[in-house]
Amino acid sequence: MAGESSSEIIKHHLTNLTYGQKVDGSWGFAENSVEASQMGFWAFNVDSLSWSFGLGALFLFLFWRAGKRATTGIPGGFQNFVEVIVGFVDTQVKDGFHGRSNLIAPLALTVFCWVFLMNLMDLVPIDFVPKLFALMGVHYMKIVPSTDPNITLGMSLSVFFLVIFCSIKVKGIGGFIGELTLHPFNSDNIFVKLILIPVNLVLETINLLAKPVSLGLRLFGNMYAGEMIFILISLLPWFVQWTLSVPWAIFHILVITLQAFVFMVLTIVYMSMAHEDH
Amino acid sequence: MNINATILGQIIAFSIFVWFCMKFVWPPVITAMRERQDKIASGLQNADQANRDLELAKEKAAETLREAKQQAAALIEQANKRANQLVDEAKDQARAEGERLKAAAQSEIDQELNRAKETLRTQVAALSIAGAEKILSASVDQAAHSKMLEQLAAEL
Numbered sequence: 001m002a003g004e005s006s007s008e009i010i011k012h013h014l015t016n017l018t019y020g021q022k023v024d025g026s027w028g029f030a031e032n033s034v035e036a037s038q039m040g041f042w043a044f045n046v047d048s049l050s051w052s053f054g055l056g057a058l059f060l061f062l063f064w065r066a067g068k069r070a071t072t073g074i075p076g077g078f079q080n081f082v083e084v085i086v087g088f089v090d091t092q093v094k095d096g097f098h099g100r101s102n103l104i105a106p107l108a109l110t111v112f113c114w115v116f117l118m119n120l121m122d123l124v125p126i127d128f129v130p131k132l133f134a135l136m137g138v139h140y141m142k143i144v145p146s147t148d149p150n151i152t153l154g155m156s157l158s159v160f161f162l163v164i165f166c167s168i169k170v171k172g173i174g175g176f177i178g179e180l181t182l183h184p185f186n187s188d189n190i191f192v193k194l195i196l197i198p199v200n201l202v203l204e205t206i207n208l209l210a211k212p213v214s215l216g217l218r219l220f221g222n223m224y225a226g227e228m229i230f231i232l233i234s235l236l237p238w239f240v241q242w243t244l245s246v247p248w249a250i251f252h253i254l255v256i257t258l259q260a261f262v263f264m265v266l267t268i269v270y271m272s273m274a275h276e277d278h
Numbered sequence: 279m280n281i282n283a284t285i286l287g288q289i290i291a292f293s294i295f296v297w298f299c300m301k302f303v304w305p306p307v308i309t310a311m312r313e314r315q316d317k318i319a320s321g322l323q324n325a326d327q328a329n330r331d332l333e334l335a336k337e338k339a340a341e342t343l344r345e346a347k348q349q350a351a352a353l354i355e356q357a358n359k360r361a362n363q364l365v366d367e368a369k370d371q372a373r374a375e376g377e378r379l380k381a382a383a384q385s386e387i388d389q390e391l392n393r394a395k396e397t398l399r400t401q402v403a404a405l406s407i408a409g410a411e412k413i414l415s416a417s418v419d420q421a422a423h424s425k426m427l428e429q430l431a432a433e434l
Contacts, residue, residue, distance in 0.1 A: 020282070037280045045284040052288060056295045060303060067306035072313040079310075086307045105308070106300035114295065150281060154288025158296075161289075 006235050013126065013231045016045035016148060017140040031139075045148055052145035055117040056110075063113070085113065089264070096268040099275040104268060107162070111155070112264040118146040119223055119256030123249055126230045146223040146259075149216065156216030159267050163211070166274040180204045215266055222259050226252050405433060 011033065018036040020043025021027050029046070030036035036043065066082040075083060089109045097104050121144040133141040145151040168176045183204060185196045226248075233244045409430040 016284075018280075018282070039280075039282065041282050043280070043282040043284075044287060045282065048284055049287045049291075053291055056291060060295060060298055063299070063303045063307065067303050067310075070306050070310035072310050072317060075310075075314075082307060083311055086304070087311065090308065103296075103300060106304035107296050109304060110292075110296045110299040148284065150284035151288050153281070154285040155292055157285065158289050158292040 009235065010228075010231055012140070013130070013227075014142070015140045016142050017047040017138060019044045019046050029140075045142075045150055047140065047142050048145045048148040048151050051121060051143055052114075052118060052151050055121070055145070056114045059110075059113045059117055063109075085109070092265060093268055096265065097272040097275070099272070101166075101271075101275065103162075104271050107159075107271070108264045108268050111159075111267050112260050115146060115155070115219065115263045116256060116260035118144065118151070119259055121145070122147075122223060122226055122230065122252060122256060126227075126234045144223060144227055146219055147227045149220045152220040152223075153212070153216035155263075156212040156219075159215065159270060160212035163270045163274040166271060170275050180208070211270055215263065215270075219259050219263055222255060226255055402434075405430065 015033045016036065018030040018039060019028070020030065020036075020039035022030070022035060023038050030039060030043070062078075063082055066079050069076075070079055086109060089112055090105060093105045093108050124143060129143045130141040133139075142148065164176075167179070171179065181197045181200050181204070182193075183200060185200055187193045187196060229248055230245065230252075233241055233248065236244065409426070412426050412430075
């Protein structure tokens with residue numbers, strides 16, 4: 001990457017490997033970020049998706065194998081590890097969610113482990129994997145899926161759809177609409193009520209939509225900022241990099257765990273709110 | 279940093295992963311954990327029960343030991359009493375037997391004495407008769423008479 005300016009390096013690190021329809025009508029990988037943005041909606045960030053799928057599959061495979069070999073006797077090393085995480089998630093779900101649902105706990109476990117693994121990719125040295133792929137002729141490679149807003153918003157929207165689905169399932173269509181229109185302002189007078197309905201609707205809709213947006217953007221923002229600092233550190237001369245990258249990486253261990261935890265807890269809280277009948 | 283169809287891909291992946299986790303990952307792990315919990319709980323309970331049983335058994339053993347000791351003491355006392363009684367009885371019997379033997383000997387002695395007296399009496403009578411006959415047959419002779427009487431006296 002010698003000869004490139006700092007801004008070019010940063011830009012390069014922040015560009016996804018995007019596959020989609022180019023301006024001339026042919027399908028292929030975008031050569032640069034401008035071409036990627038010209039592809040519009042029907043394009044895929046192949047790197048984000050691959051790493052995301054891979055890490056999710058890795059998590060599921062490891063836990064599935066541990067579950068298949070699970071013994072009620074003396075647990076082995078990896079089973080212990082899995083049980084610690086499952087127990088931790090189970091406690092969180094029991095604290096935050098008081099209904100009965102077979103979905104919430106596995107959902108929380110998947111969210112926690114998957115987000116954690118995606119965040120963990122942030123600790124891989126910043127140039128390591130992209131360089132390997134560059135040698136193979138792939139020019140863009142962002143290995144931290146959670147620094148791609150598509151990924152984090154994809155997850156938060158999934159949670160959002162689940163919340164709406166559960167709300168309607170538990171409270172019925174009427175209950176769900178009532179929740180949107182009759183809170184927070186209500187009146188016994190029918191005319192005042194009718195006047196208040198649009199106000200409530202606006203407020204509650206914003207409230208409802210803020211959930212997935214904040215959930216997704218919080219994770220994205222934290223990871224993106226962390227990634228950005230790693231990139232900036234990597235611009236320094238090689239002999240001073242470690243004085244900053246090591247403390248930041250150690251601090252970042254806390255951040256990635258915390259963000260995974262926050263994402264999980266908010267998922268539980270939102271699902272819990274969906275199950276509560278006012 | 280464009281919003282594009284990646285978001286749909288991620289939603290699909292999310293749905294599949296959550297479904298897989300719900301079907302194949304969560305249930306076996308949590309079941310194993312719950313079962314182990316139950317096992318440990320019942321194990322602890324059993325241990326408590328066993329401890330209580332042990333306490334009871336110890337108490338019972340001590341009780342039995344105490345009873346056995348009491349019984350043994352009672353038996354020894356009884357045996358001692360019986361032995362003393364036997365000795366006393368034996369003494370009494372021996373004394374009675376001695377008395378009896380002594381009485382028998384005494385009566386035998388008395389009998390012998392009586393018999394001897396009887397014999398002597400008969401003999402004295404006979405002798406007296408013989409002496410009288412002799413006196414009667416030789417009453418003329420004083421000298422002979424006295425001589426005979428002396429003889430008679432000597433014979434007594």
